Amino acid sequence: MNDLKSATSYTSTSLHEAVKLRLDEPGSFSKSVLPQTIPQFFREACEKYADLPALVWETPGSGVDGWTTLKYGQYQQRVEQAALMLLSVGVEERSSVGILAFNCPEWFFTEFGALQAGAVVAGIYPSNSAEAVYHVLATGESSVCVVDDAQQMAKLRAIKERLPLLKAVIQLHGPFEAFVDQEPGFFSWQKLQERTFSSELREELVARESRIRANECAMLIFTSGTVGMPKAVMLSHDNIIFDAKSAANGLKDVQVGEESFVSYLPLSHVAAQIFDVFLAPVHAGCVTFADKDALKGTLIKTFRKARPTKMFGVPRVFEKLQERLVAAEAKAKPYSRLLLARARAAVAEHQITIMAGKSPSIYGSTKYWLASRIIKPIREMIGLDNCRVFLTGGAPTSDEMKQFFLGLDIPLGECYGMSESGGAITLNVEISNLYSAGQACEGLTLKIHEPDCNGQGEILMRGRSIFMGYLGLPEKTEETINEDGWLHSGDLGYFDAKGNLVISGRLKELIITAGGENIPPVHIEELIKKELPCVSNVLLIGDHRKYLSVLLSLKTKSDGKTGVPLDALREETIEWLRDLDIHETRLSDLLSIPADLQLPNDTAAVAAALEITAEPKLLEALEEGIKRANKHAISNAQKVQKFALIPHEFSLATGELGPTLKIRRNIVHAKYSTVIERLYK
Template sequence: MPSRWPKLRAIKERLPRLKAVIQLHGPFEAFVDHEPGYFSWQKLQEQTFSSELKEELLARESRIRANECAMLIFTSGTVGMPKAVMLSHDNLVFDTKSASAHMQDIQVGKESFVSYLPLSHVAAQIFDVFLGLSHAGCVTFADKDALKGTLIKTFRKARPTKMFGVPRVFEKLQERLVAAEAKARPYSRLLLARARAAVAEHQTTLMAGKSPSIYGSAKYWLASRVVKPIREMIGLDNCRVFFTGGAPTSEELKQFFLGLDIALGECYGMSETSGAITLNVDISNLYSAGQACEGVTLKIHEPDCNGQGEILMRGRLVFMGYLGLPEKTDEAVKEDGWLHSGDLGYIDPKGNLIISGRLKELIITAGGENIPPVHIEELIKKELPCVSNVLLIGDHRKYLTVLLSLKTKCDPKTGIPLDALREETIEWLRELGIHETRLSELLNIPADLQLPNDTAALAATLEITAVPKLLEAIEEGIKRANKYAISNAQKVQKFALIAHEFSVATGELGPTLKIRRNIVHAKYAKVIERLYK
């Protein structure tokens, strides 16, 4: 940016490794293209180079081998210490080509992408960088505050044609749309609800492989005109492909976007597989992560009577190993080449992979029952729309408990949770006859927790004395969720509220917005212990 030039020029001497500063667009300062190390993109392209430099470039290229490490990606550390995953040039190129071959309707040279996830995440590398190169697409890099509230502005400007988002990103979009809808007139809300239902019905019919009736097609045509302005408002009207992954995506979230003519196709992958290994492209269902990409073999290790077991995969996209951790590498990749994912799932008769949990996150109660936490957490969130985060506790315990945080607004610059409740939380509370609009009023805690101060947050959590009507409503919601439990051991017995919403800024969420369970367990150990006294 032109406004940054004076600052860069002032500190350039203090940056010995900075070789050049290149500006893409004007206006240009007078010293650009005239002083060493300052270039405009146009003039840089026009430069000619000596034969020695060309030979040096060829020599460097010739020294690169396909099986050499090209990138280090650190695991998220949601259940343990992060590990450095070594990915070779061949891993990355193969995964890019494999994912690309699985996709449909690729318009080379016309695709548009928005990169907003940290590039330290393998999904951002594959979907934003490598697929962008493979499709000769335009990649727009969002600003650093994208996940704090500015992402829609970038979407409006870039108008992406393909999008990948972790579930939390789509949840944030949903929250903004729901809050905006709550301010509309009753008639407008009713019209939009019926239009969404008609669009979702049409999409569901197509997924089932059926042809919609003439009446159904006409109803969809009219309804799609009602929801189209919403897609335009969030900048996704040109987007033809929507992928989500990195964490479980609830059926409720998928249904919400289906009503906006946005079918969220789940994909599955790991840092250790160089990115995606399955893509739900030709969406025929909303429950699976799709079928294996080209060149990838999947199998279920030691399946139970329901066909469920650990997901194993093999192919050229399996990583080189963990840097400096040969014993961990041997645990993950066996001699026969199969990578043990640590994830639980099964493959349906059509070859679709269904993810059901994670082995390392699996809760084993004192009674010896294995319980995947995500399923129960999602049931509770479905019953309690005021709840933002749910964390199931119960490993080696006599019964299950949960930690809950309520939906609040956050600071758009820092990402730190604020005291003000979100509109959908306020609306839900009003239905209970509760009129508080701030978390501090609702839980009787200090309004300013000095976040990201862990000590103050824990102290406030231990002193919570919530409004009785709120506690009763939460308890009733958990009871409703417990009706879906397949055994008494899977029923939640107690809960505790947390003094603020989970966030990246306060450490409970990782860079891809997944809950860092080990961090939350350690931070709120006293709260957890109190649930078992």
């Protein structure tokens, strides 16, 4: 291993300072993972697995059947070429390389190449505005930015003059505007690849790599906050490698050289970094890249090609899969639907028996064997028939969704982590229940801070994957990591009798009523969604109010290309309405609002919300569902008194969801403030 860089503190808020590593953490696993730089880690994997497939991506008109496969040995060559390309355009040591692109092999080449050249990686969400891109590049002291296409290049053209440290912008994919490769500082990836690099530049690359230390910053993860510009979370080489190896150690039934992953979640998020970029080399796994429309409907196509063995998805991804399967089932003949329902019930019953640690009876095993034969074609249809581990995280996963997938032999194991923890802290792989996030990964420690009488309090975590600090924000860093190295997560939770972590809410999301009662909104929102299968989104209101209310959106279809919610209702909504003797199939007819629901701006959405006049039968049914949910309320203060319908589902396109598909609560509150005020008159 390389010597560590001299450091005086366990935290840092500068790209030019290293940190002390907590090498004395308890447990044999921590001691077995020696500090290592990411270039060292990457080279070891590529040399060890040189002839195994590493990356696969679609290349229409070329490759084998329109797909290209890159082996680990070739992967290493492409990364070294990328490092030389970055050096040739002026990348500076300890500066960052911004990457503004959707998942693609060049993302990986740029990342490992930048790290090999002694720089820091800063991923940028493709959906970011030009001003948000500026914030990342300015904060991260970027000397180079790699962009996807002409659309992203336009953002850089608008801000480049304000970034004196930015020497070069490299565009990956065409079409290219005339200024690319003509004006100073603008390059095409293809033209740079064609260059022959001098021996002097290669020697400079070797020298730079020799100066990298494991306790220096390797990556900036910009947290997607709901207020103000996001903070830059600094992760060291050791943070990232330790978390990847800890997570890999927690995955069971690993088959080296046979593991398959699909890359589709934003690579600017820590979960995709650990799961896509770093887990694969640990086990010689192969990563297949989805296309840009993955989250709009094409993901299943990539699953069918890759046949992943392990899958991680935020709940919204699994929700989209569920919607597609429910819609397909609705078109089946009644006998087929009945047969499938019974098969799902038998599979779920078997899975619950296994989770409880019991041995299935001969009758139960036989019933499961027969039922699984009926279920298997569904898993094959969505390309998940080879998948052995299904992980979800990033937001709460409803019990209803877990039960649905359990019936398809797809037990969803929640995992828990955050950008500041360097990735996964828990992995619920050996699932013993459907309510917890499992236990801490090897080498990481959890505790509950100041627990109440029910054992609930803020979740604290400690270990070698805990971040260095927030770049340029020493006070925020001190607020988040205490002197003993415990990271304050801001999440609420408790441990069950077996030591599993149960996430119960978010400190900052707590609603404090006018009566002073603290209420976690997610629990109440999930209760209502369980009672009302026609509802897509529930948002609880009531901070400093006399009572609670909710905003509801009904389930509709969405545009496959843009993700914009459409006017057409989903099949499950239509079926639910039929039971009420309501036969509308379009949201505009159901709510008596203008038919064009591809709303161009917030003003139009609010105007439509204020005009809603739904049928009394619909309003009564929604009210009854809320009353049923209220029966499970812990106190009268936690019962919902009023509700309002809004004119479309939450989405990325309309701004209510962030890049990782979490609800941006403050955005929704601001957008529908007039609707909310009407609930309290």
